[in-house]
Amino acid sequence: MSTLLLTGFEPFDGETLNPSWEAVRQLDGELLDGCRIVAVQLPCVFGKALQALCQALARHQPSLVLAVGQAGGRAELSLERVAINLDDARIPDNAGAQPIDVPVIAGAPAAYFSTLPLKAMVAALRENAIPASVSHSAGTYVCNHVFFGLMHAASQLPGLRRAGFLHIPYLPQQAAAHASGTPSMALPQIVSGMRIALRTAIQTVHDVRLSGGTTH
Amino acid sequence: MSTLLLTGFEPFDGETLNPSWEAVRQLDGELLDGCRIVAVQLPCVFGKALQALCQALARHQPSLVLAVGQAGGRAELSLERVAINLDDARIPDNAGAQPIDVPVIAGAPAAYFSTLPLKAMVAALRENAIPASVSHSAGTYVCNHVFFGLMHAASQLPGLRRAGFLHIPYLPQQAAAHASGTPSMALPQIVSGMRIALRTAIQTVHDVRLSGGTTH
Amino acid sequence: MSTLLLTGFEPFDGETLNPSWEAVRQLDGELLDGCRIVAVQLPCVFGKALQALCQALARHQPSLVLAVGQAGGRAELSLERVAINLDDARIPDNAGAQPIDVPVIAGAPAAYFSTLPLKAMVAALRENAIPASVSHSAGTYVCNHVFFGLMHAASQLPGLRRAGFLHIPYLPQQAAAHASGTPSMALPQIVSGMRIALRTAIQTVHDVRLSGGTTH
Amino acid sequence: MSTLLLTGFEPFDGETLNPSWEAVRQLDGELLDGCRIVAVQLPCVFGKALQALCQALARHQPSLVLAVGQAGGRAELSLERVAINLDDARIPDNAGAQPIDVPVIAGAPAAYFSTLPLKAMVAALRENAIPASVSHSAGTYVCNHVFFGLMHAASQLPGLRRAGFLHIPYLPQQAAAHASGTPSMALPQIVSGMRIALRTAIQTVHDVRLSGGTTH
Numbered sequence: 005m006s007t008l009l010l011t012g013f014e015p016f017d018g019e020t021l022n023p024s025w026e027a028v029r030q031l032d033g034e035l036l037d038g039c040r041i042v043a044v045q046l047p048c049v050f051g052k053a054l055q056a057l058c059q060a061l062a063r064h065q066p067s068l069v070l071a072v073g074q075a076g077g078r079a080e081l082s083l084e085r086v087a088i089n090l091d092d093a094r095i096p097d098n099a100g101a102q103p104i105d106v107p108v109i110a111g112a113p114a115a116y117f118s119t120l121p122l123k124a125m126v127a128a129l130r131e132n133a134i135p136a137s138v139s140h141s142a143g144t145y146v147c148n149h150v151f152f153g154l155m156h157a158a159s160q161l162p163g164l165r166r167a168g169f170l171h172i173p174y175l176p177q178q179a180a181a182h183a184s185g186t187p188s189m190a191l192p193q194i195v196s197g198m199r200i201a202l203r204t205a206i207q208t209v210h211d212v213r214l215s216g217g218t219t220h
Numbered sequence: 221m222s223t224l225l226l227t228g229f230e231p232f233d234g235e236t237l238n239p240s241w242e243a244v245r246q247l248d249g250e251l252l253d254g255c256r257i258v259a260v261q262l263p264c265v266f267g268k269a270l271q272a273l274c275q276a277l278a279r280h281q282p283s284l285v286l287a288v289g290q291a292g293g294r295a296e297l298s299l300e301r302v303a304i305n306l307d308d309a310r311i312p313d314n315a316g317a318q319p320i321d322v323p324v325i326a327g328a329p330a331a332y333f334s335t336l337p338l339k340a341m342v343a344a345l346r347e348n349a350i351p352a353s354v355s356h357s358a359g360t361y362v363c364n365h366v367f368f369g370l371m372h373a374a375s376q377l378p379g380l381r382r383a384g385f386l387h388i389p390y391l392p393q394q395a396a397a398h399a400s401g402t403p404s405m406a407l408p409q410i411v412s413g414m415r416i417a418l419r420t421a422i423q424t425v426h427d428v429r430l431s432g433g434t435t436h
Numbered sequence: 437m438s439t440l441l442l443t444g445f446e447p448f449d450g451e452t453l454n455p456s457w458e459a460v461r462q463l464d465g466e467l468l469d470g471c472r473i474v475a476v477q478l479p480c481v482f483g484k485a486l487q488a489l490c491q492a493l494a495r496h497q498p499s500l501v502l503a504v505g506q507a508g509g510r511a512e513l514s515l516e517r518v519a520i521n522l523d524d525a526r527i528p529d530n531a532g533a534q535p536i537d538v539p540v541i542a543g544a545p546a547a548y549f550s551t552l553p554l555k556a557m558v559a560a561l562r563e564n565a566i567p568a569s570v571s572h573s574a575g576t577y578v579c580n581h582v583f584f585g586l587m588h589a590a591s592q593l594p595g596l597r598r599a600g601f602l603h604i605p606y607l608p609q610q611a612a613a614h615a616s617g618t619p620s621m622a623l624p625q626i627v628s629g630m631r632i633a634l635r636t637a638i639q640t641v642h643d644v645r646l647s648g649g650t651t652h
Numbered sequence: 653m654s655t656l657l658l659t660g661f662e663p664f665d666g667e668t669l670n671p672s673w674e675a676v677r678q679l680d681g682e683l684l685d686g687c688r689i690v691a692v693q694l695p696c697v698f699g700k701a702l703q704a705l706c707q708a709l710a711r712h713q714p715s716l717v718l719a720v721g722q723a724g725g726r727a728e729l730s731l732e733r734v735a736i737n738l739d740d741a742r743i744p745d746n747a748g749a750q751p752i753d754v755p756v757i758a759g760a761p762a763a764y765f766s767t768l769p770l771k772a773m774v775a776a777l778r779e780n781a782i783p784a785s786v787s788h789s790a791g792t793y794v795c796n797h798v799f800f801g802l803m804h805a806a807s808q809l810p811g812l813r814r815a816g817f818l819h820i821p822y823l824p825q826q827a828a829a830h831a832s833g834t835p836s837m838a839l840p841q842i843v844s845g846m847r848i849a850l851r852t853a854i855q856t857v858h859d860v861r862l863s864g865g866t867t868h
Contacts, residue, residue: 092865115763133393177349217740308649331547433524565825609781
């Protein structure tokens with residue numbers, strides 16, 4: 005049976021939970037279209053997060069990987085299009101490191117594109133009443149770090165057919181503790197959206213041709 | 221038994237539903253702290269909305285009224301502080317009228333403040349993981365029109381102890397059809413928030429002293 | 437000769453300047469359409485700001501008053517429509533006071549509307565390439581405090597034909613020290629916009645009928 | 653004498669001017685730190701824009717190139733960090749073409765990083781009172797198309813030591829015609845900021861180590 009690997013992060017930046025882990029842990033062990041879902045938590049630490057990811061790749065030999073991270077302040081599920089070979093930390097990570105302007109992996113390419121069928125996934129989410137869009141920057145913190153490391157590994161693992169990164173909003177309880185106006189998404193909706201996104205990724209051979217770009 | 225009147229609006233501005241009506245209809249007939257909830261739908265039409273409200277006030281003789289409306293683009297429950305005596309429609313209402321710079325009620329005061337314990341309500345919502353804040357403008361469309369008419373009526377109805385207005389976000393299915401980045405709130409969360417807000421309004425005698433203001 | 441009184445505030449909230457004072461001081465002494473402009477600085481202190489305003493009203497006997505304040509985070513000139521009888525300070529004022537949920541003037545009405553021809557002023561500004569709009573909340577801090585006190589005084593001064601409040605953005609040097617993405621407006625443009633707005637206020641007898649409202 | 657090439661775009665998306673061309677044309681022919689500035693206008697057309705850029709590179713043999721484009725809705729000068737090998741047009745270009753999910757240059761790398769000293773440039777701009785930041789997405793329209801083509805060409809031109817892309821806000825007259833709240837920047841400030849940025853790029857050998865990243 006094929007394995008789908010989901011990763012979520014431990015809390016960071018003063019939060020007591022991370023919605024990415026709260027969401028993916030709910031899908032751990034579930035069967036989806038004949039595939040088994042495995043959920044793994046990653047530390048919010050440069051370097052160590054990638055080591056944990058690579059161990060999970062070696063152990064579970066997944067055919068599809070969706071790494072998930074918190075994007076506090078965004079209002080919808082956002083599927084990342086491009087991982088860049090750059091660490092530039094605005095705040096220290098959970099081990100106190102704050103790399104600035106260094107590559108994720110020295111000598112690797114400047115960027116990788118997600119190999120998920122992003123347009124089909126966004127279309128399926130919206131049809132199912134879940135706000136979603138394509139994003140063209142995953143930032144320069146541990147999320148992008150893991151996304152880039154994942155895509156670099158995937159470029160060398162023929163069995164890993166598809167991989168990508170999903171940013172999700174704060175949960176309501178997090179937004180309630182932030183400044184007025186901070187958007188959020190309820191956990192059941194995030195989990196439901198992840199099932200829709202994964203099922204679309206499994207079933208779609210060629211991505212659909214729908215505009216998802218931005219003028220800047 | 222005391223009656224709590226909730227009002228919601230019919231859809232407007234091209235939407236096929238209005239989250240305010242979807243939410244309040246779920247509470248219709250419910251008992252809350254010994255009070256009976258009655259939900260009434262109002263047309264999104266200047267004048268007629270107020271007539272429907274006044275009929276409901278006469279028929280149900282509520283001790284507390286919470287009028288609810290859609291605030292597309294806001295991310296949280298927002299309790300309105302002040303109703304102003306002004307109609308200035310950005311778009312025509314559902315009957316095609318677009319009043320500009322006319323009073324809601326000629327000869328009435330310039331404004332009324334909500335008589336709900338807003339600070340206690342916001343605090344209770346946040347403690348229960350629901351993003352909420354006080355807002356200082358309900359706009360100048362049919363929402364503010366109803367809010368102003370409600371407060372004007374309440375000023376003349378001794379039995380109506382408390383009244384106010386709640387703006388709520390788009391539902392996720394609405395946001396999914398709008399521009400990327402539009403925030404939303406799930407219906408179960410809105411309904412749960414309305415119960416918390418109403419219970420707090422029933423139980424609070426004197427509002428708490430918490431800052432909820434803005435510098436501009 | 438008729439006098440136009442402009443007021444600006446001293447710096448607050450950790451800033452070293454206040455764009456409202458930087459702008460109005462440039463117009464001090466200028467003649468505009470046969471009127472003399474007088475600019476006065478107000479302290480950013482509840483109570484004292486109003487005392488200083490009332491002294492200026494008594495001394496200069498203006499026929500028109502435009503009070504101006506900083507609205508950090510707004511991107512355009514915003515002409516305030518309504519002053520509310522409420523102090524609810526998010527941060528302490530320059531004397532350390534932080535009033536919460538008290539009236540500006542006990543026993544006064546809940547609100548006053550600006551008596552400036554706001555729609556004509558916004559139209560003239562936009563025609564002259566200056567971003568501008570009508571705002572329906574001046575907040576609940578010292579700006580609204582002064583705006584409310586001004587309109588209350590104006591209601592008792594027959595010679596003071598028109599009065600209102602203008603919120604202006606940060607200057608570029610302020611925005612450069614705030615978070616990425618903070619909007620600003622250059623000082624020459626603010627000053628030029630104030631001349632256009634004042635001239636329109638002097639020349640307009642009946643305001644134009646243009647939509648300037650919001651749905652919420 | 654060394655040549656600095658600046659490019660700006662013709663108007664698009666219904667605008668009657670493009671601030672990027674209005675700004676760079678003011679610097680055409682100017683001497684800066686011993687370098688001569690040449691400004692060239694590019695069509696807002698996929699493919700043709702790159703052809704015009706390559707002709708200008710061949711003709712002027714610049715040692716430094718700064719391509720400039722309009723980012724309507726942004727509030728500050730934003731220096732782009734990464735160009736991606738992707739066209740995904742949200743709206744048709746000025747020739748009516750709307751490429752979706754195709755590479756800018758087939759067979760080229762996924763991305764290139766700007767070779768300008770971005771952190772030093774942002775620091776210099778802020779010290780000189782001009783709001784600025786590093787951006788991690790130039791979008792997927794003609795701006796990114798030109799940015800990517802520029803960096804690809806630069807990778808093969810040893811004499812072109814440094815190249816990058818600057819996104820600038822709407823001018824005030826443009827913002828005045830858009831929705832309320834649209835930010836803008838005055839033209840003299842944009843031009844002054846471009847001089848500061850260029851001078852810093854000429855004088856900086858090694859970029860400074862300052863955080864300019866985002867968590868997402």
